[in-house]
């Protein structure tokens with residue numbers, strides 16, 4: 757995927773695609789830091805910022821994580837996986853906090869895209885959420901919301917597909 761510069765927000769939103777195959781190149785820490793920072797600028801109810809992130813770089817840890825999802829090939833391919841948690845200690849309303857964490861994930865995907873990186877939001881792994889939390893040894897307060905793979909795309913650029921905006925407007 758080529759880096760696109762000077763994107764306006766709608767163009768970036770339109771052009772971002774889920775990437776499931778990556779090169780071996782490891783993204784620089786500066787890029788990773790920007791992705792995490794973007795996540796933290798998401799809105800949240802009462803500005804409670806109910807998110808936590810665990811970055812997984814080690815192959816050994818990824819090899820353990822892959823066992824919890826049928827999308828193991830994506831985890832194998834990605835040089836980085838960011839596990840995203842809701843901090844239930846910071847929570848004030850479960851539904852709103854989950855939405856805030858979702859907003860933080862979308863920020864990450866868009867910032868990564870701006871930096872020329874591909875991502876994939878993995879949700880299926882939540883079917884084994886408690887096992888993953890135990891495996892990663894995170895505190896009881898942290899509830900897994902998603903894993904996001906990050907790396908340089910090794911895929912052809914594809915065009916996304918969405919229904920027309922009108923079809924979502926209630927009359």
Ligand SMILES: Cc1cc2nc3c(=O)[nH]c(=O)nc-3n(C[C@H](O)[C@H](O)[C@H](O)COP(=O)(O)O)c2cc1C
Nearest residue numbers: 772773774775776827876877878879880881916917
């Ligand atoms: C909540 C959520 C869960 C997802 N879980 C997975 C997943 O487990 N595996 C996967 O390959 N893609 C997953 N995706 C990515 C979607 O399949 C993808 O966003 C959708 O098909 C649209 O494609 P695009 O991101 O390229 O526009 C998930 C996306 C979201 C928002």
